[in-house]
Amino acid sequence: MSTEIGTSPGDPELDARQAVVAPEHDEERQVEWKTEQHVYEPHRVGLPPLGPYVRELWRRREFAFELSRTTLRAQHFETAFGKLWLVLNPMLLAFVYFVLVDILRHGHRPHGYFAHLVAGIFLYYFFSGAVRESVKSVVGGGRLVLNTAFPRTLLPLSTVITAFWRFIPTFLIYIPIHLISGLPVNLATLWIIPIVLTIAFIAAGLAMFVAALQVYFRDVKSFMPYVLRLWLYASPVLWYPNEVPNHWEWILKANPIGGPMAAWSVVLQKGHAAPPVDMLTGLAWAVGLFVAGALFFMSREREFAVRL
Numbered sequence: 154m155s156t157e158i159g160t161s162p163g164d165p166e167l168d169a170r171q172a173v174v175a176p177e178h179d180e181e182r183q184v185e186w187k188t189e190q191h192v193y194e195p196h197r198v199g200l201p202p203l204g205p206y207v208r209e210l211w212r213r214r215e216f217a218f219e220l221s222r223t224t225l226r227a228q229h230f231e232t233a234f235g236k237l238w239l240v241l242n243p244m245l246l247a248f249v250y251f252v253l254v255d256i257l258r259h260g261h262r263p264h265g266y267f268a269h270l271v272a273g274i275f276l277y278y279f280f281s282g283a284v285r286e287s288v289k290s291v292v293g294g295g296r297l298v299l300n301t302a303f304p305r306t307l308l309p310l311s312t313v314i315t316a317f318w319r320f321i322p323t324f325l326i327y328i329p330i331h332l333i334s335g336l337p338v339n340l341a342t343l344w345i346i347p348i349v350l351t352i353a354f355i356a357a358g359l360a361m362f363v364a365a366l367q368v369y370f371r372d373v374k375s376f377m378p379y380v381l382r383l384w385l386y387a388s389p390v391l392w393y394p395n396e397v398p399n400h401w402e403w404i405l406k407a408n409p410i411g412g413p414m415a416a417w418s419v420v421l422q423k424g425h426a427a428p429p430v431d432m433l434t435g436l437a438w439a440v441g442l443f444v445a446g447a448l449f450f451m452s453r454e455r456e457f458a459v460r461l
Contacts, residue, residue, distance in 0.1 A: 225319075243323060280352050282319060310361070351432070354440070365453045
């Protein structure tokens, strides 16, 4: 028979203390079992109900815009120096490529080549920036994924929104270059709107794909800059689409942004409407990559909490 030190059996003070403590422990045990607990376990791959998911995605769309604004503020986008560096970086790259191409062509370059180069680099920076930043969107947002319930596709989609806001100042800088180069401005110039939208959907599809892939393979982030650099050389930015030899035309067709970038050059350089073949090719890539990227991301989304 055990007794508490300093007390004796039948001590009224001990009996009163036990009478008070025992119900408290019972209540704690009851609360512990009644409290909702979340246990994260590997989830079998599968799509959530698409209808409710899309409705919830649309209802929370402001979350993506606010996340984009937060990212831009962190990058000092609202400051003068932030906007200056945003434009200066691709402009310096355009100057370097211009000198390189001028040397390789021995000074024989087409009229308006510098404008073509600047416009192409600005549009490509929009695409590559969205894809590059999306790689770390899910892994970098680990706390949000673990503590907040929302459609996770908003994370990579917010990087596309961020890239678009960063693209607008660069295109405003391109306008005087376009006018000084004597390139045409007419109704066909409005084709730049569907071209940019096509690029945005291609970027969104790839953004969702690489964001999910990064959760499983953490080396994707390190590998992506090299892929994007090679992608630049395989796109009609340093060269005109009509300069491609016949045996290399497959590069434009196999390149998801090859058609839209070629249409971008035709619209800005010649003032013609975007070629239907280029636009249809780009639209097919945009729809295919967006749907495939979204389905792949959503099928893996419920497992992210375990992998982070």
